[in-house]
Amino acid sequence: xxxxxxxxxxxxxxxxxxxxxxxxxxxxxxxxxxxxxxxxxxxxxxxxxxxxxxxxxxxxxxxxxxxxxxxxxxxxxxxxxxxxxxxxxxxxxxxxxxxxxxxxxxxxxxxxxxxxxxxxxxxxxxxxxxxxxxxxxxxxxxxxxxxxxxxxxxxxxxxxxxxxxxxxxxxxxxxxxxxxxxxxxxxxxxxxxxxxxxxxxxxxxxxxxxxxxxxxxxxxxxxxxxxxxxxxxxxxxxxxxxxxxxxxxxxxxxxxxxxxxxxxxxxxxxxxxxxxxxxxxxxxxxxxxxxxxxxxxxxxxxxxxxxxxxxxxxxxxxxxxxxxxxxxxxxxxxxxxxxxxxxxxxxxxxxxxxxxxxxxxxxxxxxxxxxxxxxxxxxxxxxxxxxxxxxxxxxxxxxxxxxxxxxxxxxxxxxxxxxxxxxxxxxxxxxxxxxxxxxxxxxxxxxxxxxxxxxxxxxxxxxxxxxxxxxxxxxxxxxxxxxxxxxxxxxxxxxxxxxx
Numbered sequence: 001x002x003x004x005x006x007x008x009x010x011x012x013x014x015x016x017x018x019x020x021x022x023x024x025x026x027x028x029x030x031x032x033x034x035x036x037x038x039x040x041x042x043x044x045x046x047x048x049x050x051x052x053x054x055x056x057x058x059x060x061x062x063x064x065x066x067x068x069x070x071x072x073x074x075x076x077x078x079x080x081x082x083x084x085x086x087x088x089x090x091x092x093x094x095x096x097x098x099x100x101x102x103x104x105x106x107x108x109x110x111x112x113x114x115x116x117x118x119x120x121x122x123x124x125x126x127x128x129x130x131x132x133x134x135x136x137x138x139x140x141x142x143x144x145x146x147x148x149x150x151x152x153x154x155x156x157x158x159x160x161x162x163x164x165x166x167x168x169x170x171x172x173x174x175x176x177x178x179x180x181x182x183x184x185x186x187x188x189x190x191x192x193x194x195x196x197x198x199x200x201x202x203x204x205x206x207x208x209x210x211x212x213x214x215x216x217x218x219x220x221x222x223x224x225x226x227x228x229x230x231x232x233x234x235x236x237x238x239x240x241x242x243x244x245x246x247x248x249x250x251x252x253x254x255x256x257x258x259x260x261x262x263x264x265x266x267x268x269x270x271x272x273x274x275x276x277x278x279x280x281x282x283x284x285x286x287x288x289x290x291x292x293x294x295x296x297x298x299x300x301x302x303x304x305x306x307x308x309x310x311x312x313x314x315x316x317x318x319x320x321x322x323x324x325x326x327x328x329x330x331x332x333x334x335x336x337x338x339x340x341x342x343x344x345x346x347x348x349x350x351x352x353x354x355x356x357x358x359x360x361x362x363x364x365x366x367x368x369x370x371x372x373x374x375x376x377x378x379x380x381x382x383x384x385x386x387x388x389x390x391x392x393x394x395x396x397x398x399x400x401x402x403x404x405x406x407x408x409x410x411x412x413x414x415x416x417x418x419x420x421x422x423x424x425x426x427x428x429x430x431x432x433x434x435x436x437x438x439x440x441x442x443x444x445x446x447x448x449x450x451x452x453x454x455x456x457x458x459x460x461x462x463x464x465x466x467x468x469x470x471x472x473x474x475x476x477x478x479x480x481x482x483x484x485x486x487x488x489x490x491x492x493x494x495x496x497x498x499x500x
Contacts, residue, residue, distance in 0.1 A: 105231065105232055108232050109160070109164055109165070109232055109233075109234050110164065110165045110166065110167050110203075110232060110233060110234065111147060111151065111164055111165070111166045111167065111233070111234055111235045111236075111237070112167050112169075112223075112227045112233050112235070112236045112237070113143070113147060113166060113167070113168040113169070113236075113237040113239070114169055114171075114220050114223060114224060114227075114236065114237070114238055114239060114240060115168070115169070115170040115171070115239040115240070115267075116171060116172075116216055116217070116220060116239060116240035116242075116243065117170040117171060117172035117177065117206070117216075118171070118172045118173060118176070118177065118216050119240065119242055119243070120180075121242050121269045121270075121273045121293065122239050122240075122242075122267075122269060122293055123181065123293060123294045124139050124193070124292060124293060124294065125291075125292065125293065125294045126184045126185075126294055128193070128292075129181060129184055129185045129189065129190060129193050130184065130185045130189060131189075131193070132185070132188070132189040132192035132193055132196070133192040133193065133195060133196035134196060135189075135193050135196065136192065136193040136194055136195060136196025136197035136198075136199075136200070137196040137197070137199070137200045139193070139196075139197055139292060140168070140196070140197045140200035140201060140204050141200065142291075142292055143168060143289070143292060144166055144168075144201070144204075146288050146289050146292065147166050147237060148161060148162055148166070149288060150237075150265065150286055150288050151164070151235065154235075158234070158235070164234065165203055166201075166203060167203045167204075168201075168203065168204040168205065169205050169207060169223065170194075170197070170205070170206045170207065171206075171207045171209050171215075171216035171219050171220055172206070172207075172208065172209065172216060173208070173209055173210055173211050173215065173216065174190075174191065174194065174208040175210075175211065175444070175445075176211060177190060178190045178191065179441075180389075194206040207219065211444045211446070214245075217240075217243065217245055217246075220240055220246075221245075221246065221249050224236065224238065224246070224249055225249060228253060228260050228263070228264075233263070234263065235263050235264075235265065236263055236264045236265070237265050237267050238264060238265065238266050238267060239267035239269075239289070241266040241267065241268070241273070241274045241275060241278045241279075241285075242273055242274065242275055243275060244275040244276075244277045244278060244485075245485065246278060247275075247277050247278060247281070250264070250278065250281055250283065251281060254281040254282055254283065261282070261283060262284070264283050264284070265283070265284045265285070265286055266278065266279075266283050266284065266285045266286070267285075267286065267289050268285050268286065268287045268289075268290070269287070269289065269290055269293040269295075270287065270290055270293075270295060389440050389441040390439065390440045390488070391436075391437065391438070391439065391440060391441075391456060391457050392457045393457045393458070393460075393463060394438065394439050394440065394488055396411070396438075396460075396463060396464075396467070397411075397438065397439065397467075397487065397488045397489065397490060398487045398488070399411055399487065399493075406483070407483070407484060407485075407493060409493065409494050410471060410492060410493050410494050413464040413467065413468055414460060414461065414464050415461055415464045415465055415468065417468065420461065420465060423461060423462070423465045424465045424468055424469065426465075427462060427465040427466045427469060428469055430450070430454055431449055431450055432449060432450045432451070432454050432466070433447055433449040433450060433451050434449075434466055434467075434469065434470040434490055435447075435490060436449075436451045436456075437454070437456055437457075437458055437463075437466060438463065438466060438467055438470060438490045439488050439490050440488075467490065470490045470491060470492075471490070471491060471492035472492065473491050473492065474491060474492050474493075475489055475491040475492060475493050476491075477489070478491075478493045
């Protein structure tokens with residue numbers, strides 16, 4: 001047997017090398033497989049630990065949280081159920097209250113009738129006034145009858161027209177009223193008339209407002225505002241439509257075609273008894289009450305009733321004592337001013353035609369005898385428009401106005417506060433009533449100044465001297481409201497010391 005040398009090349013040497021290479025490759029694969037298995041095992045262990053944490057720690061915490069939320073929702077649900085029951089009970093209670101209030105309001109429905117009894121166009125007839133107590137009762141019955149007659153005419157939209165309570169309030173200065181109507185009835189008869197009027201029904205009242213300026217107007221305006229805003233007031237009859245001062249109160253309601261506007265009816269006592277500014281607002285008017293009131297002899301009513309006469313009127317709402325629209329023919333000459341008239345002669349008087357004195361009957365001042373041939377200082381507006389008995393030269397008070405009808409300033413006086421100081425002192429010493437001598441009759445017991453013993457009308461200089469003293473008192477209307485619509489106001493409207 002022969003030995004083979006180790007160094008001799010083996011024909012299978014390449015095979016051994018190939019095995020080695022293959023073995024290395026397999027061992028590399030084994031290592032990679034082991035790493036894969038190790039990695040998988042590591043992730044498995046990590047997942048297992050997380051699962052153990054979730055199952056042992058996190059899930060109990062979440063479960064507790066969810067259970068707490070569920071419990072909270074159950075409490076909220078119960079609270080909502082309780083609240084719903086409470087609100088249902090409250091809703092039922094409120095519905096019962098609303099039903100009760102509606103029922104109460106329905107029972108408390110009323111109709112309001114407001115009468116400015118100071119106005120001459122709303123004086124009851126002479127026949128009723130002269131009957132005293134009985135006449136007042138008859139007037140109340142007739143008034144209520146006419147109100148219900150008008151309500152029925154409104155149709156089925158107004159329910160209970162024949163049974164709804166009617167609240168009547170008539171406002172006037174009784175002492176002034178008895179004086180103005182002294183030729184028709186005695187003071188006792190006038191007083192008894194209003195007593196009978198008020199006693200006829202618990203809902204009918206006559207209110208004596210006293211002698212305060214615009215006392216009746218102020219009350220009517222506020223009661224009117226209250227009634228317009230009241231849901232229980234079904235309808236309002238307004239017997240004061242002669243006064244343009246009510247325009248600011250009525251105008252906000254003029255555009256409510258289905259609201260307040262239909263609830264207001266203007267009481268007309270005949271043609272010309274409704275102020276043009278109020279008539280333009282378009283409220284319903286009725287003359288059904290015409291038989292109750294006497295026919296006014298006021299020149300204002302005559303002028304307003306004329307459709308062919310040019311009317312000049314201020315757009316600003318006038319008060320009770322303001323100048324009403326005056327008809328002036330287009331060919332009429334321009335009137336001279338007071339100061340120009342004063343310079344014509346020492347007395348500065350102008351004869352009043354007999355026809356002028358014949359026009360004034362019930363509205364004539366006691367100092368102006370009917371038909372008397374007297375001379376008066378120039379007064380373009382000496383006819384009474386508001387129930388006052390103006391002095392002959394009261395037109396001196398009428399101020400100049402701008403294009404919109406508003407007062408520009410007080411008229412310039414024809415006296416000088418320094419040069420005519422003696423005359424001013426003289427008029428002050430006389431202690432005569434400024435209202436009585438500058439404006440109109442002032443027969444008020446409370447007035448402490450003199451109303452007799454000095455001739456009236458005053459001369460132009462005396463008039464302006466007394467007016468100078470009166471104008472030292474600033475107009476309350478101007479102070480409180482910033483404007484004054486009373487053309488015959490005797491008080492100051494400018495700076496207290498700007499008269500000259």
